Amino acid sequence: MVMKMENPDSEKNHIISALVEHKPGVLQRVAGLFTRRGFNIDSITVGESEIQGIARMTIIAQGDEKVLEQVTKQLNKLLDVIKVRDLEVENTVKRELCLIKVHAPTEKVRSEIIQYANIFRGSIIDVSSEALTIEITGDSDKINALTDLLKGFGIKELARTGPTAISRGGKTI
Amino acid sequence: MKGGQALIKSLIDKGADTVFGYPGGQLLPLYDMIYDSDLKHILVRHEQCAAHAADGYARASGKVGVCIATSGPGATNLVTGIATAYMDSSPVLSIAGQVPTHLIGNDAFQEVDMIGITMPITKHNFQVTDANDIPAIVNSSFDIALSGRPGPIVIDLPKDIQEQELEEYRNESVEIPGYKPTKKGHGLQIKRAAQTIIKSKKPVILAGGGVISAGASNELKKLSKLINAPVTTTLLGKSSFPEDNPVSMGMLGMHGRKVANLSVNESDCLIALGCRFSDRTTGKIDEFAPNAIIIHIDVDPAEIGKNVDVDIPIVGDAKIVLQSLIKLLKKDSTPLNTLKWIEHVKEFNKSCIPRISFENNLPLKPQQVMKELAQALDEETIMTTDVGQNQMWMAHFYNTQKPRTFISSGGLGTMGFGFPAAMGAKVAMPENDVVAVCGDGGFLMVCQDLATVKEYDIPVVVCVLDNRYLGMVAQWQKLFYNERMSHTHLGEVPDFVKLAESFGVRAERVEKVGETEKALKDALKSGEPTLIDIIIDPEEILPMVPPGCGLTEIVGEYKIEREIPGEIPYKQTKKAHEGGD
Ligand SMILES: Cc1ncc(C[n+]2csc(CCOP(=O)(O)OP(=O)(O)O)c2C)c(N)n1
Ligand SMILES: [Mg+2]
Numbered sequence: 001m002v003m004k005m006e007n008p009d010s011e012k013n014h015i016i017s018a019l020v021e022h023k024p025g026v027l028q029r030v031a032g033l034f035t036r037r038g039f040n041i042d043s044i045t046v047g048e049s050e051i052q053g054i055a056r057m058t059i060i061a062q063g064d065e066k067v068l069e070q071v072t073k074q075l076n077k078l079l080d081v082i083k084v085r086d087l088e089v090e091n092t093v094k095r096e097l098c099l100i101k102v103h104a105p106t107e108k109v110r111s112e113i114i115q116y117a118n119i120f121r122g123s124i125i126d127v128s129s130e131a132l133t134i135e136i137t138g139d140s141d142k143i144n145a146l147t148d149l150l151k152g153f154g155i156k157e158l159a160r161t162g163p164t165a166i167s168r169g170g171k172t173i
Numbered sequence: 174m175k176g177g178q179a180l181i182k183s184l185i186d187k188g189a190d191t192v193f194g195y196p197g198g199q200l201l202p203l204y205d206m207i208y209d210s211d212l213k214h215i216l217v218r219h220e221q222c223a224a225h226a227a228d229g230y231a232r233a234s235g236k237v238g239v240c241i242a243t244s245g246p247g248a249t250n251l252v253t254g255i256a257t258a259y260m261d262s263s264p265v266l267s268i269a270g271q272v273p274t275h276l277i278g279n280d281a282f283q284e285v286d287m288i289g290i291t292m293p294i295t296k297h298n299f300q301v302t303d304a305n306d307i308p309a310i311v312n313s314s315f316d317i318a319l320s321g322r323p324g325p326i327v328i329d330l331p332k333d334i335q336e337q338e339l340e341e342y343r344n345e346s347v348e349i350p351g352y353k354p355t356k357k358g359h360g361l362q363i364k365r366a367a368q369t370i371i372k373s374k375k376p377v378i379l380a381g382g383g384v385i386s387a388g389a390s391n392e393l394k395k396l397s398k399l400i401n402a403p404v405t406t407t408l409l410g411k412s413s414f415p416e417d418n419p420v421s422m423g424m425l426g427m428h429g430r431k432v433a434n435l436s437v438n439e440s441d442c443l444i445a446l447g448c449r450f451s452d453r454t455t456g457k458i459d460e461f462a463p464n465a466i467i468i469h470i471d472v473d474p475a476e477i478g479k480n481v482d483v484d485i486p487i488v489g490d491a492k493i494v495l496q497s498l499i500k501l502l503k504k505d506s507t508p509l510n511t512l513k514w515i516e517h518v519k520e521f522n523k524s525c526i527p528r529i530s531f532e533n534n535l536p537l538k539p540q541q542v543m544k545e546l547a548q549a550l551d552e553e554t555i556m557t558t559d560v561g562q563n564q565m566w567m568a569h570f571y572n573t574q575k576p577r578t579f580i581s582s583g584g585l586g587t588m589g590f591g592f593p594a595a596m597g598a599k600v601a602m603p604e605n606d607v608v609a610v611c612g613d614g615g616f617l618m619v620c621q622d623l624a625t626v627k628e629y630d631i632p633v634v635v636c637v638l639d640n641r642y643l644g645m646v647a648q649w650q651k652l653f654y655n656e657r658m659s660h661t662h663l664g665e666v667p668d669f670v671k672l673a674e675s676f677g678v679r680a681e682r683v684e685k686v687g688e689t690e691k692a693l694k695d696a697l698k699s700g701e702p703t704l705i706d707i708i709i710d711p712e713e714i715l716p717m718v719p720p721g722c723g724l725t726e727i728v729g730e731y732k733i734e735r736e737i738p739g740e741i742p743y744k745q746t747k748k749a750h751e752g753g754d
């Protein structure tokens with residue numbers, strides 16, 4: 001779920017990974033806490049984790065260290081939150097999924113767009129006489145680059161999941 | 174067994190002997206079941222008072238206080254009380270009625286999203302969706318409310334769930350993998366703390382509400398004695414340390430005592446116990462305890478480093494950590510270097526005690542009233558205060574000796590808290606005298622509950638400090654807003670004595686020296702709820718640190734120590750006055 005798409009890769013970005021109980025209201029508790037403590041959320045993704053009944057949340061947020069420390073501690077206090085880690089950006093793999101519906105009224109335009117998609121290892125997942133829909137995954141820079149290129153054709157709709165992340169190597173949070 | 178009956182049974186099994194509540198449509202099934210049960214229920218006259226009474230009950234006894242209100246407006250009327258309990262870490266359990274599950278989300282009659290509303294002001298909240306979960310939810314609510322850093326819990330209880338038949342009453346708890354409060358402090362940090370303390374020449378202990386909730390008063394006394402450290406407290410820490418002890422410096426902060434503010438400024442080692450360094454305690458943060466190594470012991474890791482940068486953080490229960498710390502200190506035979514300091518503080522402390530008498534002033538000076546309160550009451554008396562000047566006078570001039578004998582809304586500063594909290598405290602501790610000291614403004618916000626103390630014969634004494642002003646706000650207007658008294662005069666009504674009498678409550682007006690003491694003694698002897706309307710001087714101003722200033726910049730302090738009564742040479746300050754009361 002992307003809440004705000006302001007340059008999700010700016011340097012004061014934090015990638016917070018949290019294991020939470022997969023229960024109604026948890027997302028609200030977590031998101032509310034960020035707002036109350038004055039921390040801007042760029043995106044939150046939530047989905048099942050390796051443990052049954054436990055979801056993993058990936059929160060991309062920006063703000064200063066001190067506020068972040070406070071937010072992390074407050075998150076830890078939520079009873080539904082089991083573990084929280086501020087992942088080190090260098091030691092983290094981060095991927096985002098994006099679906100882009102591009103204006104494509106002619107054969108020529110369509111083949112141009114498909115070429116671009118191929119370069120970015122995107123795939124075409126829907127075609128109609130006026131539009132193409134591309135699916136692309138990658139880090140946010142890659143997605144930004146493709147969307148910038150496609151802007152010239154006219155992007156009719158765009159949906160980004162916001163990044164989800166996991167730390168490199170054998171360590172877990 | 175039905176859901177409502179399961180709730181009642183679990184409450185009773187958990188030791189909730191009394192609940193404060195107010196019924197309504199969505200609670201009809203539950204109230205019908207209460208009718209046949211052993212649960213003692215006190216019908217308040219406003220739900221906010223139910224929450225404050227539960228809070229007073231909790232703070233006086235250390236047990237969970239329980240309140241009940243119907244869905245919608247009943248539940249929202251609890252909100253101020255829940256927020257008050259949250260800010261002061263008080264274990265209050267609120268049970269709110271809710272529309273039947275099939276109507277939730279439809280904007281049904283008297284539906285509010287109580288879970289959403291109370292998320293930021295509870296330690297946790299539960300919506301019951303299956304009556305079979307009720308015993309586990311109630312059990313867990315009590316455990317969560319009391320453990321770690323205590324705090325309020327809300328249970329949202331839909332109407333149909335109250336009537337749902339349980340398959341089986343299972344006395345279990347909810348499993349919460351994300352909740353394991355740390356009790357024992359980190360050994361290495363405790364060692365570092367001990368070493369720092371041993372090296373220090375001017376240690377000061379700052380005790381907060383956490384000392385009281387952890388039951389660590391004895392350990393606090395031991396530590397102070399062992400290392401010759403004077404003790405100051407936050408507002409909520411008041412009563413954690415006997416204030417007649419010559420090393421007690423009273424309260425610290427914006428409205429703190431001079432000796433406390435100046436000693437913290439001078440200290441080279443500040444041991445902060447179970448407190449959260451609120452802005453009202455620290456004053457300007459950059460100037461707080463500038464010479465001290467700060468040791469912060471708190472059960473809530475999020476409080477450590479939040480407002481003040483801490484040198485030695487220790488997460489843990491104040492009692493358990495202090496026990497380990499004292500053990501370490503006792504083992505070390507290095508001679509201490511603190512005797513000179515403690516002697517100095519004791520002397521300074523004496524010099525800060527008001528040397529003048531207020532007996533000749535009319536109308537009565539609040540200081541005189543405080544003195545008479547102290548003369549009339551014993552150290553077992555539980556005092557509650559409202560918010561405003563009345564609260565600060567109590568904090569300054571009324572000495573407490575035993576834990577849980579001073580109950581006040583600190584973090585939220587909720588006017589209207591004092592009287593219902595006293596009601597709850599008296600229900601919890603019937604053997605203790607309970608006296609509420611309120612402002613005339615704050616008392617009027619909750620005066621309808623005179624009906625409750627009368628109907629249930631709860632013999633609290635309410636002292637209304639009647640200055641006909643929203644005194645604390647008026648004080649700021651006098652000090653910082655050129656005496657432009659915008660909407661702080663309360664006018665001539667009501668007649669508090671007649672008001673109380675119309676509820677059938679004993680009442681008396683006091684105007685002269687000596688009358689307060691007598692009226693109080695009479696009230697306590699009568700064994701009846703009593704209101705004492707004490708006419709005081711609206712001109713009296715407390716010494717204080719203007720907002721945005723460091724703790725040593727006290728204005729109006731001559732007022733404690735002045736030799737000539739009547740003269741008011743307080744200096745105008747030009748500092749910004751953000752963050753009012
Ligand atoms: C519910 C609430 N409303 C407003 C305030 C702001 N406020 C703080 S102290 C105060 C004046 C209190 O007047 P009173 O109860 O007469 O007490 P006094 O200061 O005169 O002793 C006010 C209005 C508050 N703390 N709580
Ligand atoms: Mg007043």
